[in-house]
Amino acid sequence: MAEFDYDLFVIGAGSGGVRASRIAAGHGARAAVAEEFRVGGTCVIRGCVPKKLLVYASQFAEELHDTAKLGWTIGQKSFDWAALRDFVASDVDRLERAYTSTLDNNKVDHFHERATIAGPNTVRLASGREISAKYILVAVGAWPVMPEFPGNEHAITSNEVFHLENFPKRVVIQGAGYIALEFAGIFNALGAHVTVVNRSDKILRSYDESLTDRLLTMMRARGVEFRFNAPIESIIKQSDGSLCVNTKGFLPIEADAVLVATGRKPKTPGLGLENAGIELGPNGQIPVDEYNATSCPSIYAVGDVTDRVQLTPVAIREGHAFADTVFGGKPRTIAYDHIPSAVFSQPPLAGVGLTEAAARAAGHDIKIYTSDFRPMKNMFATRAERGFYKLIVDTATDKVIGVHMIGPDAPEILQAVAIAVKAGLTKADFDDTVALHPSMAEELVLMR
Template sequence: MAFDYDLYVIGGGSGGVRAARMAAATGARVALAEESRMGGTCVIRGCVPKKLMVFASSFRELPAQARAYGWDIPEGHFDWQAFRTRLNGELDRLEGVYRRLLDSSGVEIHDARARLIGPHEVALADGRRFSAKHILIATGGRPERPDLPGAGHGLVSDDVFNFERLPERILIVGGGFIACEMACILQGLGVRVTQFYRGAQILRGFDEEARGLIAEAIRARGINLRLGTDIAAIGPKGSFADGMDVPAAEMQLGLGRATIGAGPFTVQSTTGELCDVDQVLFATGRRPNTEGLGLEELGVGIGRRGEILVDDYSQTAVPSVYAIGDVTNRVNLTPVAIREGMAFVQTVFHGQPTPVDHDLIPAAVFTQPELGAVGLTEEAAREQGPIEVYAASFRPMRSAFAGGDGRVLMKLIVCSDTRRVLGCHIVAPEAGEMIQLAAIAVKMGATKEDFDRTCAVHPTMAEELVTMRNPVRKF
């Protein structure tokens, strides 16, 4: 059978774009469909704009710190409109880069929503149909709102980048990456932030000691972090007074959704407390974008969370259909989606079956200070066998000189038998930069003695990783 394309990619995020370009480099005929902006969540409404907001928010503390070092610098004022204009210009530039990369690689771009109508056929929203030997789904994920009264009023992470003006008061609901990062960002930009998390500690899945230090730092910044607390309902300001309920229409998820800046609202917590805020931001999870793609009709397996079920080679139950990235809900990180796309091309277009390697993936949480981690947490390592824990917590020189009380953490988890470093956890400014380099050593199987043999760079925070001689705990 003659096909229009050798590969048809649905989704123009980082993973889909990388796979399309690499496949085209083999001489394959490739097309890519994207219904929204090219670049996907990471470039347009995720990692990139978020990190730029992290940079913007971090300048709030610099004037005071600079004055402690002898500089005569006034407090200054943050101009959201000026920043937002510059941010949108940068996102436009990056989207153009993605489009040029695809074009120069010979990938045909279809700016339309696509769905599968056969194991080798896709249909676009504009009525066009194309056939392909292989179809790759890389449609990513989206933030979701919880099912509770008035939830339609709440914002999600996508909305933050579209604020016409910053709210004075915001409630952030959640305790993961996005919730904690957004809490620090918005507080740094001058917003009064309250954060609800229903669990006992934020950043579930990370090392307990590191999580605790981040929670302390969040509170020290002035963020009202409320653990063991969730949101019960949202209504217009004054709702719930004298027992008044949210109007019936508001009880239905998605109805009466407020436009950005349409607060204020009254929020009722699960502890029965009421608080008034200008906006509510839900950072309570993301869901794979699989609805309306025609997958189940074809026999493509779908999991409990709506994720596409794939094997170690990203292949679905339909042999011609593959999926990578957040839509598979394996490890939802941009670099992982890119590597999955590269492994797919090696497998399908180079004839070299390449399973995806999800072992020892480093991660960074861009709170202030940042959290960087790779490998096992102390808690997980204890369950696998005898370990030694090396840790150092101290006030870093730069902020301590200026009178700051914040602490950093350098932590290594070591197998007592093999001496291999099983995990590395860093809480510090620029921890993301540090953990990238530490991850190389951990991935290579470095031992504690390998770390010890490495000469320290002094004076730095990271030198503690190679100067800790005695364990603080053994299990």
């Protein structure tokens, strides 16, 4: 008889956990996954995928206004939130089925209940059953942070926003990170009055200020109101069901919905890590080494629960590397430099490599190249928004060490140019590349 019930037991069936179990099974491991909610994890069920669908829908609202210039005559227009909400939910259902099929096709057992750690080689299911495993992988992700203030029970997070019964005409959003600004753009474009309140005076702190300053100006021009240094102090539910939002230093705001998007913390409370002697980090994260190993030799962790880089593609790579290392005999680590990222705001922005401020702080002698242009697509728009691309070049090596852009399709363009930055290509390599005309992307090879 086998010493353990499974070679690998994964807690959490998100992107990292599903990838790890699938690859481990491919290496011959007997693998199982436990998931207390829905297979697919944050990105698929309540994160980037359904949110991107809402972004597409809201962008269409803007394009409808520009149809006359394109020669189209459109009749009466109306927006049905319930239809959009239910379509997005149906696509989430489809994706969950696809992820579940992936587990089945790779002969990975799955348990639809909460699992916690009972010991170095034991997990305990909510039903009380205990299962032994040679290795345990924790991939439970992160959870939205809800600040403490009177009336916070009347606020929602990004978990609940996809299930609103009615479309809110007045929305207050606390936070100025990518989740907050993406939903601000969605609700604004769909017709709501949006007020963003933030405890500091900055938005998108990890992005290049040339882009964030421009985005702030554009969002304000689109009608999004911003209040800085104004965290929510209380929310009062009024007799008509509306909300009165009190913020520091400003008059109250009347709202139909309040979305709090002030960050995410690793979902480790109650996980039982102390039963394996694992101490958590200051943000509740599970400390791991470069091979995703914890202080307990039989337990590993990947994804947002480690609080290294909270991005789905990173979790997938970590899960894959873990499986190759532990079960495939091919030890692998993940490089965390040159990770491209994007904000699907309106307009979107994206970046890879060092920002100008980070490059200078790191001691690089740099040269900055920029292109400020009006995208051809925007010629049809009522707003004269301009695109902006920025290259950061190390003068000693001529390598492009950062690329940052804001404008239509910026994330799609950035993914390709991220390959060049990762490969260490030089400004001369960019200059030697023939432009693809007419396109926005050609600006990347025309800066002089």
